[in-house]
Amino acid sequence: MSDADLVARARQGDPAAFGELVDRHRSAVYRAALAALGSHAEAEDAAQDAFVLAYRRLAGFRGDASFKTWLLTIAWHQAINRRRGMTRMIRRFVQPQRDEEPDAIVERVAASGVNPEAAAQQHQLHRAIGDAIRALAPKLRDALLLAQSGDYSYEEIGAMLKTPIGTIKWRVSEARRVVKVRLREGGHL
Amino acid sequence: MTDTHLDALIDEAARGMTAGEPGGDFRARVVSRIGARSGASSRMWRLSSTGVWRPAFAGLAIAVFVVAAVVIQHQVRSRVGGAVQEVRVRLKPDATAPAQLALNREPVEVRLKPDTTRERAAVGLAPDATDLAPLALAPLNVDPIAVQQLPAEDSIRIAQMPPVAPIAVAPLGVDDQGDRR
Numbered sequence: 001m002s003d004a005d006l007v008a009r010a011r012q013g014d015p016a017a018f019g020e021l022v023d024r025h026r027s028a029v030y031r032a033a034l035a036a037l038g039s040h041a042e043a044e045d046a047a048q049d050a051f052v053l054a055y056r057r058l059a060g061f062r063g064d065a066s067f068k069t070w071l072l073t074i075a076w077h078q079a080i081n082r083r084r085g086m087t088r089m090i091r092r093f094v095q096p097q098r099d100e101e102p103d104a105i106v107e108r109v110a111a112s113g114v115n116p117e118a119a120a121q122q123h124q125l126h127r128a129i130g131d132a133i134r135a136l137a138p139k140l141r142d143a144l145l146l147a148q149s150g151d152y153s154y155e156e157i158g159a160m161l162k163t164p165i166g167t168i169k170w171r172v173s174e175a176r177r178v179v180k181v182r183l184r185e186g187g188h189l
Numbered sequence: 190m191t192d193t194h195l196d197a198l199i200d201e202a203a204r205g206m207t208a209g210e211p212g213g214d215f216r217a218r219v220v221s222r223i224g225a226r227s228g229a230s231s232r233m234w235r236l237s238s239t240g241v242w243r244p245a246f247a248g249l250a251i252a253v254f255v256v257a258a259v260v261i262q263h264q265v266r267s268r269v270g271g272a273v274q275e276v277r278v279r280l281k282p283d284a285t286a287p288a289q290l291a292l293n294r295e296p297v298e299v300r301l302k303p304d305t306t307r308e309r310a311a312v313g314l315a316p317d318a319t320d321l322a323p324l325a326l327a328p329l330n331v332d333p334i335a336v337q338q339l340p341a342e343d344s345i346r347i348a349q350m351p352p353v354a355p356i357a358v359a360p361l362g363v364d365d366q367g368d369r370r
Contacts, residue, residue, distance in 0.1 A: 026211050031208075040209055048222065055223050125198065129198055129202040148204045148207070
């Protein structure tokens with residue numbers, strides 16, 4: 001059954017049909033919220049809000065775009081509204097990053113059979129890349145994370161960010177360039 | 190490390206930052222939230238469709254009507270009071286009105302009344318000095334002052350004092366002891 005059929009049934013008051021739509025798109029909605037918020041708990045709340053809001057606005061869905069694009073647009077707005085809240089921003093920066101346990105790193109390196117020194121360097125590089133991505137300007141970071149998540153086409157990203165596809169592609173490329181510059185400046189390359 | 194390899198690492202890190210799945214009961218939670226909302230709205234719909242609201246609505250409508258009537262009456266009264274005050278203001282003489290009337294009228298010949306103040310002066314309110322009779326002063330009848338001569342008294346007799354005997358004064362001297370005597 002297509003999304004359009006499920007939407008039609010959900011409009012007629014079939015909750016199971018909308019539940020099926022939730023199952024189909026929950027990962028995409030959740031990851032978009034995670035890209036915007038950087039917190040799993042916040043992303044889960046934002047994703048739920050997005051589905052509830054979409055259900056309430058279902059009568060206004062005209063079908064100009066796909067249901068997924070329409071849903072992702074709602075989800076992105078919900079996530080950005082959350083991100084704008086000062087308290088959430090503070091919580092996000094204050095929240096300690098969940099570093100991998102040292103024992104787990106040792107076990108993983110031992111299991112992989114690679115040189116422990118090389119593995120430690122690679123781990124540091126991964127960490128530095130993550131820090132550099134988090135330090136990007138929001139526009140560059142959003143474009144990079146959404147493009148690399150693998151869940152969205154450039155058209156869908158453009159609809160979410162209300163930005164032309166060419167601009168999205170440039171932002172992704174620029175984000176990579178800035179990350180590399182910062183890695184070189186940090187002595188990681 | 191090549192640029193392509195670095196790009197691949199960046200993309201992998203970005204993918205890792207958005208990796209994850211919502212909780213297992215995600216669908217159930219969303220559906221329950223939707224059900225709670227639609228349940229509330231359907232309860233409202235059921236209430237309205239059964240007609241239970243009609244007596245309450247009728248009472249509310251009556252109350253609104255009464256309040257509106259009181260408010261309108263109060264406003265009408267205040268407006269009438271304001272109109273009366275306005276009329277009172279208009280009753281006051283308008284200084285500009287005579288000027289407008291004079292401009293609109295044809296020229297009118299005005300006859301001034303004779304000045305009666307001159308006639309009053311001629312009658313005697315302000316008499317001329319030449320018309321007065323000379324003032325006649327009647328002589329005063331005052332008796333002359335009579336001065337009586339004082340009777341001559343006897344001269345003061347002063348008894349002659351007896352002659353005073355001369356005072357004998359002994360000259361001062363110093364004795365053998367050196368004391369003054």
